[in-house]
Amino acid sequence: MKRSLLRALGHPTAVTPVQPGLLEELKAPKSTPRGFNDSPDYGLDSSADADIGLVEPDHFRWLEERLEEDPDPILAEARQLWDAKLSEAELRSALGRARSFLERSETAEPFLEAATAHARAVGMPADFGFEGYDPARLPILPMQERFETVADGAVYALAFVAAKTANSLKPKAPFRYHEEKRPFVYDMPLAKTKLALLADFGNGLAHSRYIAKHIRRLAPDHLLYLGDVYYAGTSAEFASFVAPELDEMLTRTNVMMLSSNHEMFSKAYPYFSYLDYRAAKGAPQVQQGSYFCLRFGDAFQIIGIETDYFGHTKYADARLRSWLSQVLQEGRQRGCINVLLSANEPFKYSSNDYTRLYADMKPFLPGIDLWFWGNTHYCGLFDMTADLPVTSCIGHGGYPYRLSEYKLDKDLYTAPCPATPLFLEWQSRYHGFKLRPELGNNGFCTLHLDPGQGAATRRLHLEYIDWRKRSRYKAELGRRQDGRLAVLHGSEEP
Incomplete structure (x- = not known):
């Protein structure tokens, strides 16, 4: 996925290696896109990231086919990711919208950037305030729709498809049980x-x-x-x-x-x-x-x-x-x-x-x-x-x-x-x-x-x-x- 599209989506992405052949039906992405997040890594393990930067249109087509064949398990997993009441129609719409972003990134980027500009155009009232309010360092964008179930459904869909494809066969991180010497x-x-x-x-x-x-x-x-x-x-x-x-x-x-x-x-x-x-x-x-x-x-x-x-x-x-x-x-x-x-x-x-x-x-x-x-x-x-x-x-x-x-x-x-x-x-x-x-x-x-x-x-x-x-x-x-x-x-x- 293009770095500029990731920026337009407003989503941080890690540099995550992809194991070829994770899903036989799909080709692994030819290259790993660089993330634009400049934060320290805090020792974080990115080896199993559900990284949206690795998603390609073919991943969506594969999942949409599975949704047609047997929608219930796919819908149940999607609900875990972003909303317990997500409907099948909402899921299909989000997947289709996200796929269109990838397929037509040149036209999607200006659209997404315009939506971001619109969110920034509406600020807080002059008489708004509270203890600790610092609009210069931490501004509030009341019309921003990030992480909202339907409005931000395309990015939830990207994250969901990333988890289902690039990371689907990797085992969970080893579980840590208590022991006699470390009873938790x-x-x-x-x-x-x-x-x-x-x-x-x-x-x-x-x-x-x-x-x-x-x-x-x-x-x-x-x-x-x-x-x-x-x-x-x-x-x-x-x-x-x-x-x-x-x-x-x-x-x-x-x-x-x-x-x-x-x-x-x-x-x-x-x-x-x-x-x-x-x-x-x-x-x-x-x-x-x-x-x-x-x-x-x-x-x-x-x-x-x-x-x-x-x-x-x-x-x-x-x-x-x-x-x-x-x-x-x-x-x-x-x-x-x-x-x-x-x-x-x-x-x-x-x-x-x-x-x-x-x-x-x-x-x-x-x-x-x-x-x-x-x-x-x-x-x-x-x-x-x-x-x-x-x-x-x-x-x-x-x-x-x-x-x-x-x-x-x-x-x-x-x-x-x-x-x-x-x-x-x-x-x-x-x-x-x-x-x-x-x-x-x-x-x-x-x-x-x-x-x-x-x-x-x-x-x-x-x-x-x-x-x-x-x-x-x-x-x-x-x-x-x-x-x-x-x-x-x-x-x-x-």
Whole structure:
């Protein structure tokens, strides 16, 4: 693919070698295009990148033929890459549009550049502002449509075809299991501790970068990133969208990151190499694998699990299940509050259905007090039920989601759901201004661990903060007399 077309698409691309004969039906590209990303490589492994710079029209024709023959598996994989509700018609349209870009790059480049110029022509109102707003260094383009499901479908299609062709037969990065000498359980000081949590963050858009800026200024003890680097978890995307935003934090904040479905499209090679890059920094970095437990004395455990490497939204691997069972049991024996983190969800707001992950996790739920996840693009806090602990979706860290996707533009707090919502982020991204009212608000949350004077006074303080650093909801959690963790107080901020 021509370098100028890549520039027009606005997508970073790595220099990735292609193994000839990966797919017998296709010819490997005759040359490897150079990327235009000038970021440091951060030690990232690009050997399995789903690199759109390697895609050619024949790759699209091959996939379109497969789509005609058996559409269901192709559509299911495409939904994992960019949208769970993607229709077959939307997929076909995106593939056709992307192929036309490649076949007619000379005419596509001016068209794409004109679209970019149009996005830049609309700026923010003069009275717009918030703490940390820096339009000179970090301008906001409200009409930009990058990463939006339909509007940016052609680039999602390019990333999808790259993953299906140039990288389809390469095995996944070797998985890292815990061992007796490295149990993936890390003992932390028993003290008041500040954590920041976010998910679906890695896309380099202005609101995502402002979220990172706010977190850097908050200087938490731990940053917990629940996964997803767009489009396909490539080394260039890690180097452009994630690593630069976190790098200056690594000397003072322990960063723990889960792998999710997007990282798996590049077979998790960039993910694991970025983990190694952080670990080489030394203290306070501790992460060694894609699952972990941070243990704070006898008060708290923060447990991250792997729900994508062995299948999307699955937790069936026997060794992982045994590890989690032991960690939860030890936490209960100590009297810890167990907080679970996963890349994927047990349910979705606006549906009464549970997911496959919920079925896999059901035996563990009595040992879990609070569960955070990403992947689904909205923000909500849900009360406990007979079957579930207090739960929270924080998949609003960067993805440009629409409020209508989960009925957040209507039927607020009344849509079907297995749990009662205590807070739903209903505001639009530019709430208070007549700009893109269909887009949902992006943000992150903080979690303060307060060990108190014992189990009776132990507290969690949870705050949801949007990309403009506005506090949206605060809650205090503690144990009830029956021993279950509950939201004791909660209030939405004006």
